[in-house]
Amino acid sequence: MFLIIAVSVLVFLVIFQIAKASEYVAVLKGEKKSQRQDNKINGFLMVVFLVLGLIGVWYCNEIYFGKTLMAHDAASVEGARVDSMLMVTVGVTGIVFIGTQILLFWFAYKYQETDNRKPYFFAHSTKLELIWTIIPAIVLTVLVTIGLRNWFLFTGEPPQNAMVVEITGKQFGWIFRYPGKDATFGKKYFKNIDNASNTLGIIWDDQLSHDDLVLEQTMYLVKGKPVKLVIGSRDVIHDVGLVHFRMKMDAVPGIPTTLWFTPKYTTKEMKEITGNPNFAYEISCDQMCGNGHYSMKGVIEVLDQEEYDAKMVGIKPYYYTAFPDKDPSMAKPADSLKLAAKPVEAASKVIAKM
């Protein structure tokens, strides 16, 4: 550490002495002459920077493109549209980028001051200004049109056959809820939340809640079946980030949001496509939510319909976790008296809290 500081200070001093010396030399040589020399050097560096910069842009793409998501297919049908829109935008902005940067650094080099250069008094040209008002306006109209068509598709209603999953963020993890056989979620109220047996604050009085499934860590989806996520948060704002599906939506306490997409590949297929045996559809929290923000991970597993059905059959409704004695598979005849009493007691608790 001290070595690094010592070396930096030394380098500083050397640079400073050289700079100071060059100042004295400039005075001796004459202001004008040394200015010309500086001009030449910097003009030359402009071209060097341009060339090295463009090579750098190419090289950066060469080594890092393969590590981005664009290197392989989007994992959702809608995500593919994001990718194609992205490529169009890269094309348009890329051309402008290269064109204007070349003009900028080339002009700087070409029109550097020399002994016989006469600057050209050119203050105004309505024609030119109209050209570079109208052309960008037209190009942008095209980009906006593509963008808004996708935007309305993504934010519009999902197809009729879409399944619905509720996802709730909390510091620092995700809770998933499936509506069960009745395809409808039971109501919930945040004051019922209890970390031991009711992480979402479900109102058990609502019969619709009794077949709801609640999972943590992993969400299961079906390949080819559109899914609508109903997003909420228990505490602060989180964000459901689904990079492989190219989707993202905030989880806001008190205001449910939604997002939908159609998974295109199962997790297993994605492992082959990406060539990564550890591949997982990770849910990343994309909105600063506290000190554990960076570790707020969930996983989506996309399965075939049969695999999915088999998986879901094995999961018990959350109601039975809250009230193990109501679980038919656990019920014993001797307990029937107790059984009758318990739900009433639980229900009254709910009402009291409300």
Next chain:
Amino acid sequence: MSNEAVLHAHATTEVHHDAHGDHHGEHHHHETFITKYVFSQDHKMIAKQFLITGMVWAVLGGLMSVLFRLQLGYPDSTFPWLEDILGKWAAGGKITPEAYYALVTTHGTVLVFFVLTAGLSGTFANFLIPLQVGARDMASPFMNMLSYWFFFAAGIVMLSSLFVETGPFSGGWTAYPPLSALGDASPGSKTGMDLWLISMALFVVSSLLGGLNYIATVLNMRTKGMSMTRLPLTIWALFFTAILGVLSFPVLFSGFILLIFDRNFGTSFYLSDIFINGVGALPNEGGSAILYQHLFWFLGHPEVYIILLPAMGMVSEILSVNSRKPIFGYMAMVGSLFAIAILAFLVWAHHMFVTGLNPFLGSIFVLLTLLIAVPSAIKVFNWLTTLWRGSIRFTPAMLFAIGFVSLFISGGLTGIWLGNSALDIHLHDTYFVVAHFHIVMGVASMFGMFAGIYHWFPKMYGKQLNNTLGYIHFWATIAGAYLIFWPMHYQGLAGMPRRYYDFSAWESFNQFGDLNRFISTVAMVVFAVQILFLFNFFHSIFKGRKLTNPNPWESNTLEWTTPINPGHGNWVGEIPEVHRWAYDYAKDGKEFIPQTTPVGADESQH
């Protein structure tokens, strides 16, 4: 005459009203050290105060970024010396997540508000407006002084928040509630957040006092002949900047007031349906966390232009002076500044595309956002045309101005990606955004600021900066800036979220270890180069070569008609009269024609 009157208020020895003009700037004030350097009411001194305070904050803010880049670049290493300076925040030589988030948050707040708002427009609006419009001082020098001292106080409060036991605020510079409202959700939201809010409130006051003054001065105190359309573009830019600030900072302030109520007085403006682990369900119901975001971004987006417009104005001026050619399309430049200033108020929700915003409303914001690309394109092409067939002098200021244009193009183009909501869904809050705003707002405006400092340093101190150090500073910084931020676009395209302390647990984001190390290393080198610049700056104030030519850049604007070391009042004798616009370079075979030169009989029109 109003500017004369201002000075008269301080003049005690004035007797002969008609003769006063000859004495300005000579013996009006009996200045003590306190009134000259501390509680000064001279706009030039206040500008220097803003600049140097901004520099202190830039070093602190930059140092913070070096520290958190250390964590990102070397997540597995420990640095025992970190524990020596940060104590429990780097127990065992590794920055804790709390400290990491506090550093990121403070870095953002400090750079955006203290450096690029106060340090940039505070410095140059104060310095240039009276000098370039031809006024003896600001409309209210006293308010101007208050503006600086409120800023100073804001800085002290922010600094003190670094030392409280629960740490400074750590919820990101945007301070979204509920995270920022609930101390139980994050330790940084306890005392640290109270101090953060107090600091920002003081800052808003400072910014309003300054802004009102700038507007009043530009509108009322222009010298004879200085019509609005003869103003240099710097003044136009600073004028629009001040208007943006005056109209949007109060909205931010209102957002903060509601936040203070939610934090301390049990209201529910932003809070609803919240259960905090270890605390239980909170009583608040019916608030909207999104309301804060609307209030915040109603300032937050104009803020981007508050940062960028002064840089644009100075770059326009410097490009023209050093190309020895008029700025191309002066009226179009003013028009595009105006268009940007208007649109700045109409695009705030593009920061909120993924908050569950009404999709139709979202589509309007897409349209208005991408519309900004049109005036931006006009500016870029006009700058390019200004260079075309010029006779370019590569002063360090000119280099930074050219660098600004390059960075503005690079960062502006990625704005077209992010402003298009369907793409933003994918790129929002990833490193792509980090790359975008650092290039277009952070580094580009920093370049505008450097350009301004190199260009007006001789006017500020009557000395010259060392050119060689300036060249080294420029080339190292522009190369470094691109090396740091260009590859971040690729991290963004990989979906890497911003504000992550550690990526190693993520299968999707852990492939950039080498790149992170590279970026961190370059960041440290670039930071060191800025220290070199500061050394040049302070050394030259005292030991720099004395200026011998009052107009070293052969420029047309009024500030160069003042003495080399102007006193309070700027001009000795009458304020000069203006006869033409500021950009008569290379006209009729003359190299340059200062604004004070009367129009000759045989002069061609334009």
